[in-house]
Amino acid sequence: MNTVLNVKSLEKSYGNFQAVKGISFEISKGEIFALIGPNGAGKSTTLKMIATLLTPTKGNIEVFGLDLKSSLDRIRGLISYLPEDSGAYKNLKGSEYLRFMAGLYAKDVREENLYVEKGIELSGLGDRLQEKAATYSKGMVRKLLLARTVMTNPKLAILDEPTSGLDVVNALEIRKIIKNLAKEGMTVLLSSHNMLEIEYLSDRVGFIDNGKIHEIGTPAELKRKYKKENLEEVFIAAVKETK
Amino acid sequence: MRKFYILLKKEIRELLTLQIIAPLVLTAVLFIAIGGILGKEQKKAQAPQEVLLQNLDKGALSQTAANILDSANLKTETIDPSVSLDNALNQAREGNKIALLVIPADFENKLLAPDQKSIEVYTIIRGFSITSGQKYNAVVSAVELMNRGISNILLAKNLPTVNPDLIKSPVRVNDFLVVGGKKANINPALVMGFVTQQTMFIPIILFFVIVFASQMIATAIATEKENKTLETLLTTPVDRRLIVISKMTAAGIVALLASLIYLYGFRSYMQGITGGQVISAVVEAIKALGLTFTPLGYVLLGISLFVGILAALSIALILGAFAEDIKSVAGLTAPLMVLVAIPYFLTLFLDVNSLSPILRYITYAIPFSHIFLAAPNIFLGNYLAVVWGILYQLVFFLVFAMLAAKIFSTDLIMTLKLNFGKKK
Numbered sequence: 001m002n003t004v005l006n007v008k009s010l011e012k013s014y015g016n017f018q019a020v021k022g023i024s025f026e027i028s029k030g031e032i033f034a035l036i037g038p039n040g041a042g043k044s045t046t047l048k049m050i051a052t053l054l055t056p057t058k059g060n061i062e063v064f065g066l067d068l069k070s071s072l073d074r075i076r077g078l079i080s081y082l083p084e085d086s087g088a089y090k091n092l093k094g095s096e097y098l099r100f101m102a103g104l105y106a107k108d109v110r111e112e113n114l115y116v117e118k119g120i121e122l123s124g125l126g127d128r129l130q131e132k133a134a135t136y137s138k139g140m141v142r143k144l145l146l147a148r149t150v151m152t153n154p155k156l157a158i159l160d161e162p163t164s165g166l167d168v169v170n171a172l173e174i175r176k177i178i179k180n181l182a183k184e185g186m187t188v189l190l191s192s193h194n195m196l197e198i199e200y201l202s203d204r205v206g207f208i209d210n211g212k213i214h215e216i217g218t219p220a221e222l223k224r225k226y227k228k229e230n231l232e233e234v235f236i237a238a239v240k241e242t243k
Numbered sequence: 244m245r246k247f248y249i250l251l252k253k254e255i256r257e258l259l260t261l262q263i264i265a266p267l268v269l270t271a272v273l274f275i276a277i278g279g280i281l282g283k284e285q286k287k288a289q290a291p292q293e294v295l296l297q298n299l300d301k302g303a304l305s306q307t308a309a310n311i312l313d314s315a316n317l318k319t320e321t322i323d324p325s326v327s328l329d330n331a332l333n334q335a336r337e338g339n340k341i342a343l344l345v346i347p348a349d350f351e352n353k354l355l356a357p358d359q360k361s362i363e364v365y366t367i368i369r370g371f372s373i374t375s376g377q378k379y380n381a382v383v384s385a386v387e388l389m390n391r392g393i394s395n396i397l398l399a400k401n402l403p404t405v406n407p408d409l410i411k412s413p414v415r416v417n418d419f420l421v422v423g424g425k426k427a428n429i430n431p432a433l434v435m436g437f438v439t440q441q442t443m444f445i446p447i448i449l450f451f452v453i454v455f456a457s458q459m460i461a462t463a464i465a466t467e468k469e470n471k472t473l474e475t476l477l478t479t480p481v482d483r484r485l486i487v488i489s490k491m492t493a494a495g496i497v498a499l500l501a502s503l504i505y506l507y508g509f510r511s512y513m514q515g516i517t518g519g520q521v522i523s524a525v526v527e528a529i530k531a532l533g534l535t536f537t538p539l540g541y542v543l544l545g546i547s548l549f550v551g552i553l554a555a556l557s558i559a560l561i562l563g564a565f566a567e568d569i570k571s572v573a574g575l576t577a578p579l580m581v582l583v584a585i586p587y588f589l590t591l592f593l594d595v596n597s598l599s600p601i602l603r604y605i606t607y608a609i610p611f612s613h614i615f616l617a618a619p620n621i622f623l624g625n626y627l628a629v630v631w632g633i634l635y636q637l638v639f640f641l642v643f644a645m646l647a648a649k650i651f652s653t654d655l656i657m658t659l660k661l662n663f664g665k666k667k
Binding site: 014048051052053054055073076077079080081082083084085086087088089090091092096100101103104105145148 | 245246249250252253256257260470471472474475476477478479480481482653654657658
């Protein structure tokens with residue numbers, strides 16, 4: 001099976017407010033797919049529904065052919081989610097945090113140790129992992145959390161604004177890690193409003209605004225189609241055209 | 244089970260912070276220290292108190308009065324009759340005496356006239372504490388003793404064939420205290436005082452445990468929501484009921500640990516105050532009346548407290564789910580605190596059984612009332628009432644625990660929001 005994620009006519013409402021208005025897209029194995037859009041476009045809500053945090057009001061989500069409504073527990077074993085602006089447990093050391101999270105995914109201690117080893121390596125935090133997360137900078141926390149997200153070898157990594165609020169150096173390091181993971185075969189769904197980042201990272205992108213997907217394609221295809229030099233201009237043109 | 248252990252370990256690590264432990268230990272240490280200081284002051288207050296005595300009368304009766312005062316719980320220092328009142332008061336103040344007692348010049352003549360005569364007592368106040376009051380009571384008691392002694396002498400002189408005690412107290416009271424089917428020959432005030440003193444810490448500790456545990460779990464949920472660690476946790480392949488149970492268990496364990504520390508501190512405080520002095524007749528009466536905690540009583544009290552804590556935790560967990568951040572926790576848990584405070588104060592100051600039926604049933608409807616009512620019911624042997632209370636709390640807990648599990652199993656945990664005083 002090549003399709004990792006299949007989203008069909010997805011909708012989410014909070015009372016009278018409709019945050020997501022019937023979006024559909026597919027992601028294939030090993031692909032980095034990015035949802036691009038401004039703040040409040042519906043990116044995070046869509047990702048939270050796929051990450052099993054929010055229940056869709058309408059529509060279907062399938063992960064590896066498993067229906068999200070009926071196979072929640074199995075899907076949670078296949079995915080890993082990195083929320084936007086999230087933190088780690090402040091009273092736990094970095095290494096303890098990795099072990100705690102690894103323990104929740106691993107079947108036994110041996111597997112837990114393997115996950116922790118991978119997490120330590122991916123985080124690149126070295127000896128700082130022996131210090132409490134409360135002492136970490138924002139960049140260090142983000143590296144720790146990204147390492148946590150991918151150390152368990154998820155079939156689908158869902159990354160919400162993975163470099164949000166980070167300085168150039170830390171953001172670049174995070175992007176490199178994501179790129180390398182995709183090369184190793186991990187499927188990644190991410191969201192961002194940083195067009196340059198998306199262009200660098202993504203195989204395909206989906207333009208989302210006001211709860212709707214306006215366009216899907218590779219960055220090169222979209223630039224060609226809209227005859228623009230960068231994704232920012234393509235985004236504005238695509239959203240304007242489909243409104 | 245392995246995942247539950249991992250979650251529980253993490254929850255306890257998150258809860259057992261220096262910010263939680265330090266105030267607890269500090270409070271317990273303060274309790275012990277204050278108890279020790281008060282104990283010492285208590286002993287001082289119970290020791291013979293120093294007074295200055297000026298006897299201006301030369302008669303034998305005034306000398307007898309002076310002797311009785313000296314033999315009472317007073318350490319009298321006699322001053323010369325020629326010393327003026329102002330100088331005598333100065334001497335008493337400077338000599339750290341608690342009173343100056345002056346027997347007037349015509350003391351004996353007046354009494355033999357026969358007529359009533361006053362002695363003058365100048366009490367020197369240096370403070371208004373309980374122990375200060377006890378010191379001054381020593382003077383009052385000594386004067387009463389002297390009065391009785393003189394009274395006996397006068398009665399013997401005027402009515403030589405009559406027993407003075409028969410005239411003064413023709414009817415004696417033989418006190419019996421009845422509890423259930425048991426009775427003991429003891430003054431009720433002594434037993435009531437002792438039992439109250441020994442058990443007054445129970446509701447205080449119970450109140451503390453419930454409030455502490457509830458605040459802790461609600462804060463834990465709010466912290467996880469604020470840091471978005473809860474989002475991460477909820478997407479892991481772990482049964483969400485395990486997450487709920489681990490959070491409640493950890494809060495319960497830490498609360499019980501905290502209560503043990505408080506209990507130890509408070510016991511030391513109470514022992515310090517009473518100095519461990521108990522009248523043996525009271526202890527025997529208490530045993531005879533069965534006013535002690537049997538092993539079954541302890542077990543029932545423990546179960547009642549445990550189920551009560553679980554009920555409070557389940558409500559606090561739901562309230563925590565409404566919190567958007569840590570700041571909103573205090574406002575959200577306020578109704579729960581009120582629900583705990585009402586039965587706490589009611590049982591501390593009133594007998595719930597003496598309330599009007601409506602108020603009584605309202606009190607019984609509050610699940611936490613049964614925790615506070617458990618100890619007095621166990622003392623009085625009303626075990627069935629305790630069991631019913633436990634069952635009621637259990638039902639309450641199960642309903643709210645299921646509700647909490649439902650909230651955590653759906654996206655309500657992500658969408659419920661109530662934030663006081665914050666506008667977006």
